[in-house]
Amino acid sequence: MLMTNLLTITPWPALSAAILLVLLIAALYLARHTAHQAIHAVTSALARGFRLASHSVAHAEERLAARNREVLLAAGRDAKERMVEREFARVADTARKDLANYPDMHRRLSEAILRIEEDQEKAVEVPPEAPGWAKAVAVIANLDARNAGADILADIHKSMVKAHGEAMDDYRKASGERHALLRKMMPDWRMIQETLVRVNKSVASVIERALVIDRHMQEYETIVRGEDRALSVLSSSSLVNFFVSMLVLAVATAGAAINFTLIARPMAEMVGGTSFIGMFRTADIAALVIIMVEISMGLFLMESLRITRLFPVIGALSDKMRVRMIGITFVILLLMASIEAGLAYMREVLLQDELATTALLRGENAGVLVNGHLWITTMAQMGMGFILPFALVFAAIPLETFVHSLRTVVGLTGIGVLRALALLLRVLGNGLRHFGTLAERIYDLPLFVPLWIEARIAAAAQSAHAVQPSIEDESLQKVRS
C-alpha cells in the first residue's frame, strides 16, 4: 500500500521509482560514514565480547586441568601408598614368621652339626695293623730245612691265617659300625638341607618383595615429582578403570534386577498388591528397598574388612569395633539372604496358586499343570535368592573404582568441553570481525555510482593540487628573475 502510494508521486510510476531510487541512494550515501561506524562498533564489540569469553573459558579449562592433575596425582599417590603398605605388610609377615622360628632353627642346626661332627670323628677309619710275621718268616725260610723249619713255617702260616681271619672280622665289624654312624648322619643332613631350602625360599621372597617395593617406590617418586609420564599413565589407567568398573557394575545391576524379580511378587503378600506410593507399587518399592539395604550392608562389610575405602569413618574405627561391625553386617546379610530365599520359595508357591486358579476359571483341570520336576526350579530360585545378596557384596569393589575414576573422567570430559567452547568462541569472535568488514562492503554495493563519482572528483582534486605548486614555482621564479 505504502509502495503503491510512493509510486504515485508522479504520474509515471517508472519515473517515481527512479526518483525514489536516487533519493534512497543519496540518503544511503550521506549516512554512509555513520553506518560504517555503527557496523564497526557493533561487530567489534561482539567480537571483543566473544574473545573475552573465549579467554575466560580457556582460563577455566586451565584451572580445571590443574585441578584434574592434582586429583590424579593425589589418587595415584594414595594408590601407590596402599600398594607399598601392603607389600611392607607382606614382608613383615614373612620376616615375623621366619624370624620367630630362627632361635629354634639355629639350635636345631647347631645340634645337628655337632652330632655330625661327633659321628664323623667316630667314623674315622683305623687302618688294620700290618702283620709282624714277615721278617720272622724270612729268617726261618733261610734256615736249613733239617732244623724243622718247614714245620715252623707251617705253624706260622696257620697262625697267620688265623690272625688274618680275626683281623678281617675286626675290620668288617669296624666298617659296619662306621657305616652305621654314617647312616645316622643322613637325617641330620636332610634336616639341614630342608632348613636351608626354607631359609632360601624366605630370602628369595623377601628379595622379590623388595624388588616390587622398589618398583612401586620409583613410580611413587615420579608421581610425587608430578612428571608428565606419570600423569599420562595415571590418566589412561583411570580411564581403563572407569570402563571396566562400569561394565562390572552393569553386570551387578543385572543381578540386582534378577533379585528384584525374585522378590517383587511375594512382597505383594506382605505389603499388599494394589497400594501405590506415587506412581510405583508399594510392593516394588519394598523389594527395591530390600535390595538397596543388602547392597548397603555389603558396602559396610567391605569397608569394615578394609577392602574398600569409601567411608573414612569406618576405616578409622578401632580394630575391635571393626570386627564387631563385620559380625553385625554379616549377620544382617545372612538374615536378608535367608529372607530372600524364603520369598523366592513363596514366589513359586504363589505362581502355582495363580496358575491353578486361572486354570479353574478357564474350566481346565488344574491337576494337568502339576510338574514332577518343579522342585528343581523352586530350589534354583531359592539358591539364587540366597546367593545373590552375597554376590552383590562384591559390587562394592567396582563401585569404589567407579567413583574414584569418575572424578578423573568427568574432569577430562570437562576439559574437552571447555576447550571446544573456547575454540568456538574464538572462531565466532574472529568471524564477527570479518563479518563487520563484509557488511560495510555490502552497504557500499548499491552506492557504487556516487562512490565512483566521489573517487573521480578526489582524483581530479589530487591532480589539480599536484599541478598548482608547479605554477606557483614558475611565478616565484619569474618574480625572482
Add this chain to the structure above:
Amino acid sequence: MNWRHFVAAALLLTACSPPVPHNTGVYLLVDTSGSYNRQVSKAEQIILFALSRLQPLDSFAVARIDTASFTEKNIIAKATFDDRPSTANQQKRAFASRVEKFVDETRPAPYTDITGGLLQAIEFLNEKKTGRKEILIFSDMKEELAKGYVRNIPLDFKGFEVVALNVTKLRSDNFDPREYLSRLEAWRARVEKGGGRWRVINDLDRLDGLL
C-alpha cells in the same frame, strides 16, 4: 508469598487430597425369567471370565433378575477381593463354586424386573466406592413386571458403564425386528439419560473388550 511458601502450600494440598481409587466394581445381573433361564449356563462363562480379569481390591457381585429384583436376597455371590494375591485367589475359587451351585439349582422366574436389579446394582457399587463401575446385564432386556411393582423411576447412572450381554432375540422379535431394536434403543436412552454409558456385546467369544 515467596516460592518456598508456594511449594509448601502445593505439597500440603497434594498431601491432603483424598486418594483416587483405582479399583473396579462389577455387578452382574443374570436374567432367570422363564424364556431366558436356559441361557444361565452361558452366564457362568462370563462370570469366570470376569473373575479371571479382576484384581485385588476389586468388587464383584452376581445377582439374579426375577419377579422382584430390588433386594439383597437376589445377590447370589459377592466379594471384595483381598489386597494379598493369594487370598484373592482363594476368594475367586470360592466365588466360582457358589456360582456353579447357583447354575445347577436355579429355577425359572415368572417375571423380569430389570429396573429393580439395576437399582440394586447402583446402590451396591456406590456403597463400594470403586473407581470404575460396571453393570453387566445378562438378559434379553425385555422387562415384565408383576402387578403392583412401580419401576417407572429415573436412574442415576453417572460414572457407570452398563453392558448388555447376550441380548437374545425373542420369537416376537423375529416377526417384527423393530421391536428388538426399539427395546435396545429404549434402554440405551434410559442409561444415557441417567448419565451412564451403554454398550451391547452379543458375541460371547469376543469378551476381550470387557473389563
